[in-house]
Amino acid sequence: MAVAEVPTSPRAHRFEAGVERLRVAVQAMAAVVRDADGEALGEALIKIREAGIDPLEAVFASGVRRFDKSGEYRDQGALSVTDWLRSRCRLSDGAAAERVEVARQLERLPQTQAAFANGDLGYQHVAVLARAAEHVGAAAVRKEEASLVQTAQTMDPGRFTTVAKNFEHRVDAAGALAEANHAYQRRYFHLSEPQDGIVRLDGILDVEGGAMLKTALNALMPAPGKDDGRTPGQRRADALVELGRRGGSGSKRNGAGPRPQLIIRASLDTLAGIPGAPAGELEGGGTVPAETVQRYACDSAISRIMGQGELDQELNHASRTLPASTRRALEARDRHCVFPGCTRPLNWCDGHHLVWWTRGGATALPNLALLCRPHHRMVHEEGWALERTKDSNWKARPPIHRVPANARSA
Ligand SMILES: [Zn+2]
Numbered sequence: 001m002a003v004a005e006v007p008t009s010p011r012a013h014r015f016e017a018g019v020e021r022l023r024v025a026v027q028a029m030a031a032v033v034r035d036a037d038g039e040a041l042g043e044a045l046i047k048i049r050e051a052g053i054d055p056l057e058a059v060f061a062s063g064v065r066r067f068d069k070s071g072e073y074r075d076q077g078a079l080s081v082t083d084w085l086r087s088r089c090r091l092s093d094g095a096a097a098e099r100v101e102v103a104r105q106l107e108r109l110p111q112t113q114a115a116f117a118n119g120d121l122g123y124q125h126v127a128v129l130a131r132a133a134e135h136v137g138a139a140a141v142r143k144e145e146a147s148l149v150q151t152a153q154t155m156d157p158g159r160f161t162t163v164a165k166n167f168e169h170r171v172d173a174a175g176a177l178a179e180a181n182h183a184y185q186r187r188y189f190h191l192s193e194p195q196d197g198i199v200r201l202d203g204i205l206d207v208e209g210g211a212m213l214k215t216a217l218n219a220l221m222p223a224p225g226k227d228d229g230r231t232p233g234q235r236r237a238d239a240l241v242e243l244g245r246r247g248g249s250g251s252k253r254n255g256a257g258p259r260p261q262l263i264i265r266a267s268l269d270t271l272a273g274i275p276g277a278p279a280g281e282l283e284g285g286g287t288v289p290a291e292t293v294q295r296y297a298c299d300s301a302i303s304r305i306m307g308q309g310e311l312d313q314e315l316n317h318a319s320r321t322l323p324a325s326t327r328r329a330l331e332a333r334d335r336h337c338v339f340p341g342c343t344r345p346l347n348w349c350d351g352h353h354l355v356w357w358t359r360g361g362a363t364a365l366p367n368l369a370l371l372c373r374p375h376h377r378m379v380h381e382e383g384w385a386l387e388r389t390k391d392s393n394w395k396a397r398p399p400i401h402r403v404p405a406n407a408r409s410a
């Protein structure tokens with residue numbers, strides 16, 4: 001950079017002094033935040049964005065605009081100013097592209113620019129306005145800029161996005177439709193091959209698809225009980241799997257229902273939990289520990305276990321399938337998950353064999369219990385013991401010696 005090469009020029013001096021003052025200001029705010037608590041701490045956080053981060057983003061944007069026009073980034077080997085921001089300013093692709101868009105549009109949105117510079121508008125609100133300008137043209141936004149800027153100050157960026165979308169639709173319905181169609185074209189969903197015991201999900205949905213999925217997931221996410229230690233992310237993940245589990249079979253959960261959701265290939269040794277037995281193989285790829293195979297063996301409505309030779313005979317021989325009448329009797333007796341303190345409803349529950357089916361337990365009411373999936377998992381994979389007491393209550397004992405070595409907590 002030219003300024004760095006001539007450190008004695010007035011411009012270089014101003015650069016150094018500016019950076020130094022910025023550092024001093026940051027340190028001063030660090031001290032304020034360190035000493036503040038309660039309401040004062042909240043106030044400090046608000047001020048950091050209002051008087052610091054957002055106005056600095058405005059300054060950053062005006063610099064990016066000029067840097068973009070100058071083409072200087074090319075001399076530094078970058079293909080575009082976005083590319084330069086990504087590699088030199090530590091921004092992700094998306095964050096860099098958004099800043100370039102904001103920089104380019106702000107020039108044409110004077111009221112937005114002014115409100116941004118003095119801290120009245122936050123960066124994310126400005127990004128929403130810049131996107132609207134990109135979609136319908138800055139001139140259309142300028143016609144309603146005053147009211148849009150005013151509205152932005154009364155709501156969070158998420159809600160303001162809805163306002164901006166409505167505005168776009170009003171001034172350019174065809175454009176809004178094209179955008180929706182474009183979003184739909186971009187849809188994809190990727191499910192990785194299992195690796196190290198996990199499967200990664202990644203994807204894009206259009207707004208309608210996203211809303212539909214969200215509604216379905218929310219319906220499967222009852223309000224967390226007070227003993228529900230799961231994070232919101234874990235609860236959403238459980239809901240997604242539950243959605244998959246219910247997918248083909250609807251609410252029919254009596255062993256006689258339609259095809260099972262999971263096909264596992266396992267050996268007799270695995271089912272019996274004999275040390276050194278191979279893992280269970282999922283038909284769709286990936287392996288699961290013996291404990292998981294045993295859990296799935298508990299309730300054949302959700303899985304079909306396949307094996308070779310002797311296991312096939314064993315499977316045919318055993319009546320592990322919960323007959324519809326037994327399932328109904330079990331539901332009438334237990335009414336919800338029986339794990340102490342848990343009330344997850346019937347349709348979340350598997351039929352669990354107290355003496356595991358794999359150890360010769362009968363598929364009969366006295367040997368059965370309803371357990372929700374997380375608790376069913378705790379019993380099989382995490383070594384918890386579940387007992388029915390003489391007075392027909394349920395008792396759960398935490399694992400004494402071990403969590404099965406091959407059970408993952410993730
Ligand atoms: Zn079980």
Ligand SMILES: [Zn+2]
Binds near residue numbers: 338339371
């Ligand atoms: Zn439960």
